[in-house]
Amino acid sequence: MCTGKCSKCIGITLFPLAVCAIVSNILLYFPNGQVLQVSEITDLVWFFHGILGAGILMLLSVALAVLGFAGGAYCAVISSLGLFWGPLCDTGDGEYLYPFRNNTLEENYLFNQTTWTICKEPENIILWNTTLSSILLAIGVIEAILCCIQVINGLIGFICGTCMRKRKANISGM
DSSP: OOHHHHHHHHHHHHHHHHHHHHHHHHHTTSGGGOOOOGGGSOGGGGGOIIIIITTGGGGHHHHHHHHHHHHHHHHHHHHHHHHHHOOOEEOSSSOEEOTTTTOOSTTOGGGOGGGGGGOOBSTTHHHHHHHHHHHHHHHHHHHHHHHHHHHHHHHHHHHHOSOOOOOHHHHHHO
């Protein structure tokens, strides 16, 4: 048996086992389908051994890739908002505010660089903000895409395995 087939067999076995462990641990909180007081539930149930140990930790690879996707998407959304709303700056009266937050997309400061002179301090804050927010937006999108691919790859490998059949041409050619 090649490692891919072994990985496939283990994966096919671990996935339903992990789901069963999570469901079983949750059912332990409701003995015989009854809702009891916390003090009436077996104390070891609160260690989440089926949910964490035999459940979630067995699915950690896919879960971390999903978490990575969420992190990348979160970074992209917040960076987009940072770009759209603009930076906090001093407009010359010593008070820091967000001078571009009420603009519409058509009136956005990104498309009208002459409005950038509104911000007096910190110097070059708009260029600083747009450059770094754009970098973070790109990084977030790339991370989200890569983690999404990893989720799909992990699920395919989990279900189908990674073993490739040997080609007769390679064997006979050696």
